[in-house]
Amino acid sequence: MDFFRRAAGLPSTLGIFPGTFNPVTVAHVAVAQAALQLVDEVVVVLPRLLPHKEWTGASFDDRISLLLTALEDEARCSVAATTRGLFVEIAAECREAYRADTRLSFLCGSDAAERIATWDYEDPHAFARMRQQFDLLVADRGATVAAPGCRPLPLTGEYGHISATEVRNRILGGEPWEHLVPANIRGRVAEIYGE
Numbered sequence: 001m002d003f004f005r006r007a008a009g010l011p012s013t014l015g016i017f018p019g020t021f022n023p024v025t026v027a028h029v030a031v032a033q034a035a036l037q038l039v040d041e042v043v044v045v046l047p048r049l050l051p052h053k054e055w056t057g058a059s060f061d062d063r064i065s066l067l068l069t070a071l072e073d074e075a076r077c078s079v080a081a082t083t084r085g086l087f088v089e090i091a092a093e094c095r096e097a098y099r100a101d102t103r104l105s106f107l108c109g110s111d112a113a114e115r116i117a118t119w120d121y122e123d124p125h126a127f128a129r130m131r132q133q134f135d136l137l138v139a140d141r142g143a144t145v146a147a148p149g150c151r152p153l154p155l156t157g158e159y160g161h162i163s164a165t166e167v168r169n170r171i172l173g174g175e176p177w178e179h180l181v182p183a184n185i186r187g188r189v190a191e192i193y194g195e
Contacts, residue, residue, distance in 0.1 A: 001093040011040030017107040018045040022057040024070040027159035043078040047085040070182045104134035113138040
């Protein structure tokens, strides 16, 4: 795991927030801020390789730059990259970078949690083994996930309609999008995605 910014100290509870952040939205920031009410630190992780998606849009360096700026006021947020993309792989890297006894919680929306809980891992016990390593803090995106190992992550505000895809589509369509991204990165998002 490569850190671009690391919070001070060694947390006993760590929220891990992996994503493509293409671009960072106000919903991403709200999830990280909400998690800081439940964990000591949040590490936002950008995989260099994506296990289930093609790499399109902004470059890796642009996304890291946007993350660093969007989260610059959150002293307990770290920004890191990994060469792995699966949760179990990222969890293993976090165990190496932090203390072995740190409690790990992955942050995700209910849509992602549903995919993780119901994915065909070709092993009926795979998700149960994952839950022994980490749990999921699930932000409501229009559905609730009742799977074991999933805890609710309450958000102050309505973010279910906000996505990076929506930002990109609005930019392409010439529609208002600025309210969907943090104010401190709007100019840079316009430069990167308006080209």
